Amino acid sequence: MVPAGHAGAYQLFNQAVEASRYIDMYDSPPGSVDINWPASGSGAWYNGEIYITDPTPWGEPTLYHEYGHFIMDVYADLPTFDYCNGICDTGGCGHCIWHPETGYIHHMEGVPNFFADVQSAYWNRDDSYGFETHSATADTYPVSQRDEIEGITASILWDLYDSPADNQHNDNPRDNLSLGFDEIWNVTTNYDPGGPSYDYPMTIHQFWDGFYSFYPGYRQGLWSIFAEHHIQKDFTAPTNPTSVYSSSHSTYTWSNDRTIRFYWSGASDNLSGVDGYGIWVSETSTGNPSAVIDEEGTSHTTSSLVDGTSWYFHIRTADNAGNWNSGAVHRGPYYIDGTAPTGLIQINGGDTYTRSRTVTLNLSASDNLSGLYQMRFANPESLYSVWEAYKTTKTWTLRDLDGARRVYVQYKDHAGNVSTSVYDDIRLDRQAPTGSIVVNGGDAYTNSQTVELTLSASDSASGVSQMCFGNFGESWTPWETYGTVKTWLLKDIEGWRRVYVRFKDHAGNTNGTAQYYDAITLDRIRPTGDISINSEESYTNSRGVTLTLTADDSGSGVSEMLVANLGVSGSVWEPLTGTKAWELKDLDENQYVGVMYKDRANNLSYTYIDSIILDRIEPTGTVVINSGDPQTWVRYVTLGLNASDSNGLDGMRFSNNNLNWCPWEPFMTTKTDWCMTAHGGMFRPGVKTVYVQFMDPAGNVSTSCTDDIECVGGAFNPPMSGVLILLDEE
Structure with missing residues (x-):
């Protein structure tokens, strides 16, 4: 009913028409409700009909708000309450969006507030209601039950309706739904919570149940919006990953990579969704990571780990509601060895030289963790050989060049760590001295x-x-x-x-x-030889003699001789000769001359000696004719001889003139038949002289010894003229 002549009636009518058109877009319109204007009092309210006073400034939001009460009355059987029931903060205000109410008043007022809110073209959400900004943490009064605040209820419905970009929450926005009016209308008008008193949602929790049931695909978004308003609906822990593995390492297998890369999948949460994962890398096989989200994705790379054989990866899941899985997934052990082996090399046991290109490498290496695995070698200016199993000796071929040669070795452990190159040197010498x-x-x-x-x-x-x-x-x-x-x-x-x-x-x-x-x-054999003085004569009357020297050596041959008078020093070695002039000692006696021979090997012969009597003294003697007779009548006489010499007498000779001598003859004391006319004698009577000389073995001749006798008689007369007389001359 519109009083005639009132301009406000037309405005209200137009707004009611627009509102009805909007609501008619949805299924199952609740029907029509009467609007009373102007009503007595102040404000606007619903009590079976809509009452709007004048001159309250009102518009479509007010109309929609009161229409929301009509809907709650029709569908939720929620009658109008006396809002100013003594529990509001300010009496007579109508209702307070941030004040906790009793029963389900928050829902009854929350839905009408939302109905007004959707008419954003006519209503600024930042004014008196401020649904987005009035969360539990911003309430003026202490709040013990956030789900009993009508402002929060309206704000939840608004967040389901609006776009994510319209979110005005200040803390970690999670409004990710933008559904419009259909879903909210459907739940509000069609969900039967199954309770004994009502057929439609009467609290925000019943609205949750209806939306959760009608729209399972939006459950996480629904939870997010509720959680944003500090109403927690997720109390179930998420599941842990079903697949956890490392792309870089394998269990029970050595690796030199100190950082391990893990990937996982299969964790789930059927409501708030997986928020992240707690990670713990330890040296124990069991245990849970702390309730701190370390990773939000599905991979993790550890920090650099120290060497060891007991590294384990532990992971457990947290959902967006803060629920943590009580257990964890464990993977391990992983063996880490990032320390390279150390080692030495010796060529041919440490020899300095070799005459062969083929050598033996003596190898010694150690690795405290994963253990020695392989080795490889190289000559300078060449590539390393292929890896081969580690052992303590290796036959190796040096570079084909005499001189200083070097061999390198590298060791690898089971983790793949490679040692620095170590080497040894050896000199290759293939040339003989x-x-x-x-x-x-x-x-x-x-x-x-x-x-x-x-x-x-x-x-x-x-x-x-x-x-x-x-x-x-x-x-x-x-x-x-x-x-x-x-x-x-x-x-x-x-x-x-x-x-x-x-x-x-x-x-x-x-x-x-x-x-x-x-x-x-x-040649150790002495030479042999001999010596002869004056050809083996026994006497000599001269110091100068001739030595005849003979020597023989079948080995090296005689080269020198040493000649000496017995008892006389000073002789020297001289070349061997067959003869040698030699001077005896200046003594008339039996003298000895010795000789030694030396061969070319310096072997000395025995001393060979020869002797000779040196006699330089003349014999002495006398001669007597016919026993001393003064005269002789015959030419032949007898000579009486007397002579002496220290070495004896060796001969005598006679002469009648001391010139013509008869031959030497052995010494005798008597010489018979000496012819006075021979050997220089003359046929002439008179006194005649007989000469005699004595000679010793040394050849010394005495001076002439004489004796005289008178020759008388015809035997001494010269022969007659012309008559040849043969004389017996000796």
Whole structure:
């Protein structure tokens, strides 16, 4: 009913028409309700009909709000209450959107407030109601039951209706639904909570149940909006992930990657949804992560872990309502070893030199965790070999070039850590040393089985290290340290002896078949010989004699001799000759001359001696003719002889003129039949002289000894003229 002539009636009529058109867009309109204007009193209200007073400034929101009461009356059987019932903060205000009410008044007022709110073109939500900004935390009065505040109820319905961009909450907005009016109308008018008193939602919790039942696809958004208004509807913990795995590591398997990457899936929450996950990486196999969200996604990379064999990954799920799964998913153990092995290498046991490209590598490495796994090698300027199983020795081929050679090695453990390259050096020397040997300074002969070897050797690469020796036809001696002098024992056989030497360098190279040797003649046999003075004469009257010297040596040959008078020093060795002029001592006596011979091996002969009597004193003597007779009548006389010499008399001779001598003849004390006319005698009577000389064995001749006798008679007359007389001359 519209009083005639009142302008407000027309405005109210137009607004009612617009409102009815809007509501007619939805199913099952509740029917019509009477509007009374102007009503007595103040404000606007519903009490079976809508009452609007004048001059209250009103519009469509007011009309919709009161129409909302009509809907609640029709569908929810909620009658009009006396709002100012003594529990409001200000008496006579109507109702308060932030004040807790009793029973279900919050819902009865919340729906009408929402109806007014949807007419946003005519109503500023930031004015007197402020549904979005009045949450429990902003209430003026202490609030113990947030679900009994009509402002919160209206705000929840509004958040279901509006777009997410329209959210004005200040804390962590979770208004992610924008449904419009249909779903809200459907729940409000069609959901039967099944209670004994009402057939429609009467509290915000019953509205939750209806919306949760009618629209399961919007449950998480519904929960989010309720939670935003501090009404918690999710008390069930989410499930933990059903699949948890690492893309970088495997359990019970070593890895050198200290950070482990995990992925998971399958966690679920049927209401508020999964909010995130608590993560704990520990060295224990069980235990729950703390109730702190560490990851919101479905992957996690650990921080850098220390080495160890007991790393475990624990994960549990939290939902958006703050519920945590009471258990956790555990994965492990994961073995971490980020420390590389350490090791050493020796070539040929640490030798400095080698003569072969093929060497033995002595390997030593350690790894405290995952253990040694593989190794690989390289010569300088070449790539590493392929990885192979670790062992303590390895046969390796050096680079084909004499000189300093280096070999590198790297070790890998089971976690894949690779050590730094370590190396060892060795000098490759494949050239044999060269050298020489000289026996006894180059002598051709020796009289001793023990000789001195002079050695010289050189090796430009590794140097000379050892030497060994051998006589011809005999085995080699053991190797000994190289030196330049060596005492050696020749083979115990006279003759030409050869001594061999072999040299070895530090790399083990020897001169092999290129043997070095020297030879010497071993001669330990004395030479033999003889000496003869004056061709074996027994006497000499001269100090100067001739020595006849003979010597023989079948080995090295006689080279020198030493001649000396017995008891006289100062003789020197001189070359061997067959004869030698020699001077005896200046003594008339039996003299001895000795000689020693030396061969080329310096062997000395025994002393060979010869003797001769030096006699330089003339014999003395006398001669007597016919026993001293003064005269003789015949030419033949008898001579009486007397002579002496220390060495005896060896001969005598006679002459009648001291010039013509008869031949020497052995000394006798009597000479018969000496012819006075022979050997210089004359046929003439008169006194005649007989001469005699004596000679000793040394050849000394005495002065002439004489005796006279007178020759008378015709026997001494000269022969007649013309008559040949044959004389008996001796």
